[in-house]
Amino acid sequence: MDERFLLMIPGPTFTEQSVLLSLARVTRSHVSREFEDVLRESLDALKKILNTDGEVIIMPGSGTSAMEFSIANFVNPGSKVLNLISGYFGEYFVQATRARGGVPVEVRCRPGLGFRGKGIRELVEREGAKVLTVQHVETSTGVANYIKEIGEELKNTETIYVVDAVASLGGMEINMREWGIDVVFTGSQKALAVPPGLAIIGLSKRAVELIEEEKRELFFFDGRRWLAMMRNVRNYFSTMPVNMIYALNESLKRILSEGLENRYLRHKVVAEAIRGGLEALGLNIVADKEFRSDTVTAVWLPENVKFQDLSNEMMRRNIVIAGGLGELAGKIFRIGHMGVANPNDAVSTIAALERSLSKLGYPVKLGSGVEASQQIFNKYNL
Amino acid sequence: MDERFLLMIPGPTFTEQSVLLSLARVTRSHVSREFEDVLRESLDALKKILNTDGEVIIMPGSGTSAMEFSIANFVNPGSKVLNLISGYFGEYFVQATRARGGVPVEVRCRPGLGFRGKGIRELVEREGAKVLTVQHVETSTGVANYIKEIGEELKNTETIYVVDAVASLGGMEINMREWGIDVVFTGSQKALAVPPGLAIIGLSKRAVELIEEEKRELFFFDGRRWLAMMRNVRNYFSTMPVNMIYALNESLKRILSEGLENRYLRHKVVAEAIRGGLEALGLNIVADKEFRSDTVTAVWLPENVKFQDLSNEMMRRNIVIAGGLGELAGKIFRIGHMGVANPNDAVSTIAALERSLSKLGYPVKLGSGVEASQQIFNKYNL
Structure with missing residues (x-):
């Protein structure tokens, strides 16, 4: 070959040459104004792509770590999480829920089928689930769940709506604001066309407020510390992957210009x-x-x-x-x-x-x- | 500027041009034999640098996430951790311990001082601590703790010895085998002279055994899943940061050739x-x-x-x-x-x-x- x-x-998907070459730019300090400008631009582009009224967090990691972040910051031990499972990565949510001490309520469909909106609200209410999780695209089967319909069912409820968009974000429409999605995540190496190494999490305004109100005892995945650093890189907590952000920034520019x-x-x-x-x-x-x-x-x-x-x-x-x-x-x-x-x-x-x-x-x-x-x-x- | x-x-430290250019190589599949060869070579080089009889794990992340891994896999809720604190990053261990439900036993010294071996064994025994944590170099003060002396004190005890080598690994000697260290971690962007984005964890044979024996309910930081993937990339769990590993590999080659x-x-x-x-x-x-x-x-x-x-x-x-x-x-x-x-x-x-x-x-x-x-x-x- x-x-x-x-x-x-x-x-990982194919990455354009200009994106690869961005990786090779000289590494700036992670707390420099020059780097902050690149990070800010990337966050703004992601907010546009997600259409969120909240904020975006980028950290070194993968889709898997982004999933842990999305569960850790919104699930308390003992609280119920409705996991809609249409394949292999649906099971990841069950594991992430258990690791946090949450109680997964598992709803499965056979490979090839997915979830639509109808009946979801009743299900959530019957089970008393505080959080609902679903894949936008279940990568293992190529199934796309109807996340817009599900979001419409959950509107005006207290349920926190978490969408795994690892295999879709940048390739299929996601509208957090209009579809009522609270948390969306992806990795850099899928439809955003960047090499692997970044976890990206989009949060609604409500999700940001929940992170700031609830003082959970978290460390690496502590949402408050990441939000603080995204707002000002001098709020140092964990070193940002500077060169990976250069590449992300280049790809996001190309996405918006397309x-x-x-x-x-x-x-x-x-x-x-x-x-x-x-x-x-x-x-x-x-x-x-x-x-x-x-x-x-x-x-x-x-x-x-x-x-x-x-x-x-x-x-x-x-x-x-x-x-x-x-x-x-x-x-x-x-x-x-x-x-x-x-x-x-x-x-x-x-x-x-x-x-x-x-x-x-x-x-x-x-x-x-x-x-x-x-x-x-x-x-x-x- | x-x-x-x-x-x-x-x-982050200065990175050589050859390392930066390695980042820009075409991204291979994370489960390909070609990528596995590069990963394997990098793991072997790290084992040499650490002189471990155990294994090494690399994941997308930072020193902070490597610390969480090092605590999450060895601390159970309620168990005591002796945190030797010589500065700002010493406090990180306290937070990581708390996030895991562990009980930190905090021992502090004034900025500029550090820890030697004398008296450590008595301290650990008196407190009944299952894990001891210390920085090799406390980055906030430039203090180097005597990790060799501390290791000698802990020899033939059950205490799991965790060393934060974020600011030292690749610049100062670390000998896991001879100094009795169980867990060592760093980020890529320090003395290993790679851009930021990787968490690197060295494990002793005993640490590997402990990970495999104890079935902890973890998700992203689940040591068993990472060990399985390091042994064979087809044990897919989380996508490896392919291009970052190219850069790490190049820098490790230069380190061993120096x-x-x-x-x-x-x-x-x-x-x-x-x-x-x-x-x-x-x-x-x-x-x-x-x-x-x-x-x-x-x-x-x-x-x-x-x-x-x-x-x-x-x-x-x-x-x-x-x-x-x-x-x-x-x-x-x-x-x-x-x-x-x-x-x-x-x-x-x-x-x-x-x-x-x-x-x-x-x-x-x-x-x-x-x-x-x-x-x-x-x-x-x-």
């Missing part, structure tokens, strides 16, 4: 074209039609095709795909199409998949998947 | 020369002679010299210094001299300090500080 490989996994609507549309069309190509090849997509995300697609492996073989064949063609997690390991493969993924990447991926599957004995009419993708791009004049 | 400024603060003894000697001589220069200017060093570290020097501000004025004057001369933390804010200034700091940096710093102090009305015979530094470098034939 040469250096021009395509990283078609659900993160335009959020354009960006979401690009994700939608690329996703549609990839799904079209896959289905033309007779492959079955894990997510039900109603729940398909614009950022990651999970596909059932054809009979007699092993993931490792498919992965090797794709890798030989310079394209990296992902396998299944947990109970889906060995049963599915996954294609990430987020961040800077474009029609060329989609066509290359479907084409390489045709040749790889053909090589592995799966019957393929070469070009048939690509043709289906082409029709979709053509429809959008791309 | 132009791009050729010297970062003479106690971290040679650990050479590196520690360089730190010792540069520190001595900086102190010599400072004292020749009539300035008073915070740390008592017995406790002076080789990585950071804290200095009392002369009467009538404000930190902000001194910092501005130094910055105008392209040298960044740090101020005091907590109760020492406004009373001291601090010079970091770790990582890749060399005699040229030391001379430039002392010389700029002469001009800056002179400008601010403090009586200076220009060249007198530099002369004293020169004498010391000359003694070592540098």
Whole structure:
């Protein structure tokens, strides 16, 4: 595999050269005005992307650590958390809730299905849950839950609404203010198209107030200390990852200059074209039609095709795909199409998949998947 | 201030160009064999530097998060932790202990003093502490505690010995095996000369066993999950900061190629020369002679010299210094001299300090500080 490989996994995603080169800028002091300017600009851009009336926190970490932050600051020992679970990462919320001493109320659906709004309010009230958690995109199945509908159900309730947007933020619309979301988090390496290493948390005004009112005994994930540092870097608590913030800042500038609507549309069309190509090849997509995300697609492996073989064949063609997690390991493969993924990447991926599957004995009419993708791009004049 | 400024603060430190450029390498998949090779090489290098019979964990984070890991995995709610506190970061251990539900037993000394081994064993036994924590170098005062002596006192006891080596690892010798240290941690941006963003934790064999035996309800800081991922990146738990590990790997190669003894000697001589220069200017060093570290020097501000004025004057001369933390804010200034700091940096710093102090009305015979530094470098034939 040469250096021009395509990283078609659900993160880390491909990063543009200008973003990578930003990483290599000379490291400034973490409490300098120069660094603070870059951090401030990044926080402002994220607030725009999230449309929040509250604040944003960035820390060294990952989506997993951002999840711990989102639970630790809003769950007290013994309090109930309603965990809507549509896959592997839904289970992460259960573990995070337990680690905090919270009581998880677990609601599961089968792989491929997700959650809509209807009935959520009744469920929360019946269970007396103080916090509700859900994935926007469940990365393990490519399912997109209807976070807007769920938010509308929770409006005017006391329930704290926590959304894992690790696989969606920057690729699919999220509107914290209008959808009533209190806490949203992601990692840098997904649709924000930055290398991994940052945890990013968006907070509503109410969430900020809750952090400031409740004095929880926390250390690294103490929201009050992070808020203080985001407002003024001289409120030193933990050293900020200066170079990673340079890269984030560069990518955020590119995101806003592309335009959020354009960006979401690009994700939608690329996703549609990839799904079209896959289905033309007779492959079955894990997510039900109603729940398909614009950022990651999970596909059932054809009979007699092993993931490792498919992965090797794709890798030989310079394209990296992902396998299944947990109970889906060995049963599915996954294609990430987020961040800077474009029609060329989609066509290359479907084409390489045709040749790889053909090589592995799966019957393929070469070009048939690509043709289906082409029709979709053509429809959008791309 | 132009791009050729010297970062003479106690971290982030100056990073060499080859390390910065490593950050900009194309991001590989976090579960790829290519990335695993780089991670493995980095872990092996760290094991050498730490001389541990156990294992090493690297995660996205900071020294602060590494401290939380070191407490969370070894302290149970209600169990006693002896915190030896020689400054601002000593207090961090108290907070981390409380966050975990542990009971801190706080032993303090005045700024400038540190801890030696004598009497420690009796103290631990009297208090019934299961864990002892101490800073190797207390960054806020430049004090180096005698971690070797303390380790010798704790040998053949059950006490888990946790050392904060944030400001020392890579600049001063640490020998986990011979000094009986169970847990050591640092951040990437100090004497390891990498940009900030990584938490690094060294574990003794016993510490690894303790993590694996005790099933604590943890999430992001769950040691078992991190150990599993360090052993095989396909044990995915949280996305590794791929590009930061590239940079760490490059710096570790340079550290081992300099040679650990050479590196520690360089730190010792540069520190001595900086102190010599400072004292020749009539300035008073915070740390008592017995406790002076080789990585950071804290200095009392002369009467009538404000930190902000001194910092501005130094910055105008392209040298960044740090101020005091907590109760020492406004009373001291601090010079970091770790990582890749060399005699040229030391001379430039002392010389700029002469001009800056002179400008601010403090009586200076220009060249007198530099002369004293020169004498010391000359003694070592540098």
